[in-house]
Amino acid sequence: MAKVVLITGISSGFGKAISELLSSEGYAVYGINRSQNEDLDGKIKVLQADVTDVISIQQAIATLLTREDRIDILINNAGMGITGSIEDSSHDDIHLQMSTNFMGYVNMIQAVLPAMRAQRGATIVNISSIGGLMGLPYQGFYAASKFAVEGLSESLRMELLPYKIKIVVIQPGDFHTSFTANRKPALSQNGGSVYASQFEKTLSLIEKDEKGGLKPEFLARKLSKILKKKNPCHSYIIATLEQKFAVVLKRILPGSMFSSILSSHYGIK
Ligand SMILES: NC(=O)c1ccc[n+]([C@@H]2O[C@H](COP(=O)([O-])OP(=O)(O)OC[C@H]3O[C@@H](n4cnc5c(N)ncnc54)[C@H](OP(=O)(O)O)[C@@H]3O)[C@@H](O)[C@H]2O)c1
Numbered sequence: 001m002a003k004v005v006l007i008t009g010i011s012s013g014f015g016k017a018i019s020e021l022l023s024s025e026g027y028a029v030y031g032i033n034r035s036q037n038e039d040l041d042g043k044i045k046v047l048q049a050d051v052t053d054v055i056s057i058q059q060a061i062a063t064l065l066t067r068e069d070r071i072d073i074l075i076n077n078a079g080m081g082i083t084g085s086i087e088d089s090s091h092d093d094i095h096l097q098m099s100t101n102f103m104g105y106v107n108m109i110q111a112v113l114p115a116m117r118a119q120r121g122a123t124i125v126n127i128s129s130i131g132g133l134m135g136l137p138y139q140g141f142y143a144a145s146k147f148a149v150e151g152l153s154e155s156l157r158m159e160l161l162p163y164k165i166k167i168v169v170i171q172p173g174d175f176h177t178s179f180t181a182n183r184k185p186a187l188s189q190n191g192g193s194v195y196a197s198q199f200e201k202t203l204s205l206i207e208k209d210e211k212g213g214l215k216p217e218f219l220a221r222k223l224s225k226i227l228k229k230k231n232p233c234h235s236y237i238i239a240t241l242e243q244k245f246a247v248v249l250k251r252i253l254p255g256s257m258f259s260s261i262l263s264s265h266y267g268i269k
Pocket of ligand 1: 008009010011012013014015032033034035049050051052077078079080100104127128129130171172173174175176177178179180182210213216
């Protein structure tokens, strides 16, 4: 019987690449999409929901369970990024960041767990980021949302041990997806902020890294292999060698030294 996988945010980027690959490999793929509910290629079954809206998620999962009666894999992927200095970011934008990237994952996890516990065996994949392992300038709340996902995943892994539910965290580096175009800048950055010129310089470096980044299909292929492992690791960094090396440096260097290297990468003196 085909494994049932539920993926959030399948309209572009990682979600699109992962859902297409897993569907071609014979999984029964269900995808959460905010804007439409028509099945894709007659194969990927689309459930319309917004991950920040608990009711819409519960309805989507109830629909899935009437058709399949189990969820083998949840891939929490839907996300976005706000950008701007911490001082300039509005509470509305910070709320949007945390309610999508953190509460969105929480909402999905709480909604699938009753079925996953009952079937005693499943996998939850949380797409985090290298930004969940190190703070990034002008992406402070994005990094905070991913650090939160990291902590949540560690705690959840222990709580779900008795129910044979595995938690796998994926930490991608820079990838070329719609994430860059969809990023929401803090409005005050345009209107005379003291950070404006540094922000512009740093943002152009962030965008250059992302636009020159890996393709989402690369991550989809890696994830497909991870899902086939009997005992997957707790987390996987999927990134260029340089970005993997940055994570190693963060672990071994004194904080002040690592912070200088990262600041200089982002053009901050
Ligand atoms: N690209 C990178 O370099 C990178 C690096 C590290 C981690 N990540 C993480 O990877 C994940 C996917 O990002 P991506 O690069 O594939 O970006 P993307 O191309 O912009 O895709 C994001 C997806 O999330 C969906 N989404 C956003 N908010 C949603 C909501 N409230 N409810 C339901 N769906 C929602 C979007 O749907 P709509 O079409 O409705 O907006 C879209 O399908 C994110 O968690 C991101 O933080 C990305």
